Amino acid sequence: MKQTTVLLAALVLSAGLTLAAAIPAEATQHAAPAAKAGAMSSGEVKKVDKEAGKLTIKHGPLENLDMPGMTMVFRVQDPAMLNDVKAGDKISFVAEKVGGAITVVRLERVP
Numbered sequence: 001m002k003q004t005t006v007l008l009a010a011l012v013l014s015a016g017l018t019l020a021a022a023i024p025a026e027a028t029q030h031a032a033p034a035a036k037a038g039a040m041s042s043g044e045v046k047k048v049d050k051e052a053g054k055l056t057i058k059h060g061p062l063e064n065l066d067m068p069g070m071t072m073v074f075r076v077q078d079p080a081m082l083n084d085v086k087a088g089d090k091i092s093f094v095a096e097k098v099g100g101a102i103t104v105v106r107l108e109r110v111p
Contacts, residue, residue, distance in 0.1 A: 039064055040092040042110070046071060050082045055104060062095055065102065075103040085109060 043059030058071040074095055076082060085091060094106040
């Protein structure tokens, strides 16, 4: 009887470990990083460089990139974004690493 109980316990433990190993690590993480990735940051346009396809933005913390507030130059994913803003505009934006460069992928003027 003891052998059967020990064997049954070993099978249950083995099945549990196999199931745990089959679950991808991403599935066990909280949803917060995904929500964080699309979070808008606020800033002020300091310079628009249409020829280079870049914006200089004085911004608050970029939580999705774990960056503090500062003034920096960003690439823009779509050059048409540069037609919608000018120096001095207050903006909300999303910046992400694209091809190794921090790039503005979403941009909205704040009235």
